[in-house]
Amino acid sequence: MMEAAFYSLTAITLLSALGVVLARNTLHAALLLGLCLAGVGGLFATLGADFLFGGQILIYVGGIAVLMTFVVMLAGRASELHLRQVNDQWLAALLICGVTFMGMQKIIDSFSNTRAPATTTATTAGVGRILLDEFAVPFEIISVILVAALVGAVVFSRPRAKRDRS
Amino acid sequence: MTLSHYLAVSTALFLIGLFGALTRRNILGILMGIELMFNAANINLAAFNRFLHPSGFVGSAVAVFIIAVAAAEIVVGLALVVAIYRAQGTLYTEDIHLLKG
Numbered sequence: 001m002m003e004a005a006f007y008s009l010t011a012i013t014l015l016s017a018l019g020v021v022l023a024r025n026t027l028h029a030a031l032l033l034g035l036c037l038a039g040v041g042g043l044f045a046t047l048g049a050d051f052l053f054g055g056q057i058l059i060y061v062g063g064i065a066v067l068m069t070f071v072v073m074l075a076g077r078a079s080e081l082h083l084r085q086v087n088d089q090w091l092a093a094l095l096i097c098g099v100t101f102m103g104m105q106k107i108i109d110s111f112s113n114t115r116a117p118a119t120t121t122a123t124t125a126g127v128g129r130i131l132l133d134e135f136a137v138p139f140e141i142i143s144v145i146l147v148a149a150l151v152g153a154v155v156f157s158r159p160r161a162k163r164d165r166s
Numbered sequence: 167m168t169l170s171h172y173l174a175v176s177t178a179l180f181l182i183g184l185f186g187a188l189t190r191r192n193i194l195g196i197l198m199g200i201e202l203m204f205n206a207a208n209i210n211l212a213a214f215n216r217f218l219h220p221s222g223f224v225g226s227a228v229a230v231f232i233i234a235v236a237a238a239e240i241v242v243g244l245a246l247v248v249a250i251y252r253a254q255g256t257l258y259t260e261d262i263h264l265l266k267g
Contacts, residue, residue, distance in 0.1 A: 006167060021182055029194075
């Protein structure tokens with residue numbers, strides 16, 4: 001049961017991630033990004049991280065993927081659908097990925113006997129307690145960062161004429 | 167299910183995202199590749215938390231911080247993309263060369 005869920009979610013995640021990277025149409029890439037993020041959310045669920053699963057669906061699939069789709073529709077042109085989307089350095093990038101994989105493989109192999117404990121504990125209560133206790137200062141800093149990001153987004157996306165007048 | 171299964175998935179996702187960020191000509195494609203890399207890191211955190219410290223919650227808490235920072239990053243990034251598109255009329259990285267003189 002666990003294996004079936006893991007392998008099907010892995011297939012969804014990795015295939016849609018390949019689609020994100022290789023799709024010619026940027027709108028298709030944005031929609032596949034939503035599917036890929038939902039697959040990652042499913043992997044969180046198989047890991048028993050229930051709070052991350054909910055956060056992933058709410059923030060990534062419901063927020064970031066939708067925002068990405070909006071921007072693609074705002075800033076894209078229909079004539080761009082036939083342009084090549086991959087630059088000339090793809091071979092070098094492939095080599096970098098291959099070399100990085102060689103290095104990662106050693107780390108992956110060293111954990112091949114680590115099995116999960118049978119019992120899972122619900123994480124939501126524990127995460128909430130840790131956020132307000134040990135990680136209280138970073139938690140407050142994150143809220144400042146989010147406010148700064150909001151203000152920055154408004155400033156950057158204001159029309160130019162208005163910005164010059166002020 | 168061993169830990170290396172999850173590490174292999176997150177490595178594959180990270181490398182796919184890295185490849186996308188390095189090779190896409192479109193800024194939006196680069197941002198999507200960066201999102202994939204963030205997600206790979208989150209899978210790693212959740213997996214290490216589940217397999218090595220099953221009674222702790224620090225991995226999940228740090229992943230929450232990563233999700234928040236990624237959300238802030240993508241909001242600012244997309245606002246910059248819209249501003250660049252408005253000023254330059256293009257989203258292709260080789261056409262954006264204002265500072266090249």
